[in-house]
Amino acid sequence: MEKNQLVNIEKEQLIFSLDIGTRTVIGIVGILDKDDKFKILATEVEEHKERYMYDGQIHDINGVTKIVKRIKENLEKTIGVKLEKVAIAAAGRALKTYRVSVEREIDINREIDKRIVESLEMEAIQKAQELLDKERKQSEAKYYCVGYTVVNYYLDGNFIENLEGHRGNNIGVDVIATFLPHVVVDSLYTVMNRVGLEVINMTLEPIAAINVAIKxxxxxxxxxxxxxxxxxxxxxxxxxxxxxxxxxxxxxxxxxxxxxxxxxxxxxxxxxxxxxxxxxxxxxxxxxxxxxxxxxxxxxxxxxxxxxxxxxxxxxxxxxxxxxxxxxxxxxxxxxxxxxxxxxxxxxxxxxxxxxxxxxKGIDSIDDVEEIPDELIGPHAITPIGIGIKAIKDKSKDFLEVTVNGQKIKLFNSKSIKVSDALVLIGFNPKKLIPRRGENFKYYLNEEEKVIKGEIGNPAEIYVNNKKANLEYKLRTGDKVEVKEATQGRKPKPRLYDCIDIDKKIIFNGREINLIGYIKVNGDIENENILIKENDKIETLELKTVKELFDYLGLNTNEYLIYKNGNLAKDNEIIKDKDIIESKLKELKPTHKVKSKNKISGRNKIRLIINGKEKTIRHNKDKFIFIDIFDYIDFDLSKPKGILMLEVNGNRAEYIQELRDGDRINIYWKRK
CATH class of the missing domain: 3.30.420.40 (ATPase, nucleotide binding domain)
Structure with missing residues (x-):
């Protein structure tokens, strides 16, 4: 066909098919005319100058690339159109085939359309892939589906030529799926990429041949x-x-x-x-x-x-x-x-x-092919012509190429290829999609082993063409998929107050007292919210009864009438968070009742320097302990403003620590 005859032919109508054989490469450009006949517009045939291929497998990619490039350029000169897309076929080297059957229940009120049929076929292909994966040894190469043939369709258990347009309860299909090793498929795609051709259809050589050779x-x-x-x-x-x-x-x-x-x-x-x-x-x-x-x-x-x-x-x-x-x-x-x-x-x-x-069987026995040039007369041209015709008639069932984390892969285009399918083909470990918990943290509280579980990491992030996606996202050829693996959570770094409940408090005679009497870390008293180290031993004194509370405060329960939440309480009465405890001396004049701050009379006195100011306190106690100070100073404990710091002569103090004349007392809030 002359160039001027190609003026009205759109580039999209052209089909460029390549048959890359062990000895010869044949390139054909054709179109499907209005009578559904394949019209050959141009052809190029070139033999390998050296043995670039063995048993249908490309061994010298550079050598094959040079030949394909020459054929492509010569065809472009002949037809006057730049070729950008190509249909190819692979020889059946290391071919694996599986015949599988699948059935599916469907809505009887819905007409069966092409999408349903293709989905059924793809389900069969996936089943074949699963069978192959089970049988394939770990040392064997990965296999790709390079084509399939429908053996039979079934509607409600009965054979039917074509499912489209029918209705029923159950549909089924028998499929022969063919698979080739990754290296066979990948080498063909590498050559096409190097010469700037996009593969729009790939099949197996016998599939291409039989579709034209045997009606x-x-x-x-x-x-x-x-x-x-x-x-x-x-x-x-x-x-x-x-x-x-x-x-x-x-x-x-x-x-x-x-x-x-x-x-x-x-x-x-x-x-x-x-x-x-x-x-x-x-x-x-x-x-x-x-x-x-x-x-x-x-x-x-x-x-x-x-x-x-x-x-x-x-x-x-x-x-x-x-x-x-x-x-x-x-x-x-x-x-x-x-x-x-x-x-x-x-x-x-x-x-x-x-x-x-x-x-x-020669090319002359093939129907629906026109303008066959002399160089294609013979049995050697059936496969390249079959590749072109199959590409025309089977455009929807080709390969798509996507990039996953920088790795190019080819997938059989089932119209429903998802990100998850692509990850399976590159061998992506699905565990990397799931966030992992960090290491646990262990410590001991009152000799009992405690564990704080590690934090949960961040889930995997999936992007397709730089946009957030998910495993169900349907891919198209050229898509770029990036998967950021899920992360492992951090190991906890707890502070002291994360390990014990310091929020349990009671009101005793109008002032707030924590039910945790004291805290020791590895045997030492600790008043600050420090970071805890792995396997630290924490010891606490938890006040659980009225007797334990009074002993902690240095008071004798026998000398007092004790009330809990307004009711008279006994020594063994359990005390809980937010309880209100009040005590009165059994004498008529209770010594703990503060009538007027700083003017309490008593038989004993002690001189203290409190927050830098000297103060003399009179009292009727045998010994004066730190907590008694709060009856004689104006310091509001009900509204915490940080961590309460208690010091005697520059050292940390305990509530029940006995004070002596001349002690220097500091009481203040430390910001967290």
């Missing part, structure tokens, strides 16, 4: 399609109207080339050219590596390499029988390697079919 109405027959390339022979089998199996043999045309090279002492390229000419001419003239000239007829060469042809045919035949469990009705051969003389008859021998039932 759907022929799939009622039990047929085997074998795509014999240079490095691999890919097999697809049909039966009862559908594709029932895919398989791969890791021997192909190179097996024959290597035999020719060894038999006649030739370099690989010369041996390959000789092999290609075996079905084109009857006599061959060539020189071996030591300069000896050979002039041989095709029949002579075939006799010398018969062993390799026989071996290749046997491997293909046995694989067909393994997957089909019997001889198929017919075997179709495609691919460049299928043109090896005598190969069809050897395959027919091992498959146990008449010779006429094993045939080479």
């Amino acid at each position: 759907k109405n022929l799939r009622l027959l039990n047929l085997a399609l074998v795509d014999i390339g240079a490095g691999t022979s890919d097999i697809a089998i049909t039966k009862d109207g559908t594709i029932v199996a895919y398989a791969m043999v890791s021997v192909a045309g190179d097996e024959i080339t290597e035999k020719i090279a060894k038999t006649y002492l030739l370099d690989y390229d010369t041996a390959e050219k000789l092999k290609v000419c075996l079905n084109k001419q009857n006599e061959h003239v060539f020189q071996d590596i030591v300069g000896i000239e050979h002039r041989l007829k095709t029949e002579e060469i075939l006799q010398n390499i018969e062993e390799s042809i026989d071996y290749l045919a046997k491997e293909i035949a046995y694989k067909i029988l393994e997957y089909n469990e019997k001889a198929p009705s017919a075997v179709f051969l495609i691919g460049g390697g299928s043109q090896i003389p005598k190969l069809p008859e050897y395959i027919s021998k091992y498959v146990k079919l008449p010779k006429e039932r094993v045939v080479i």
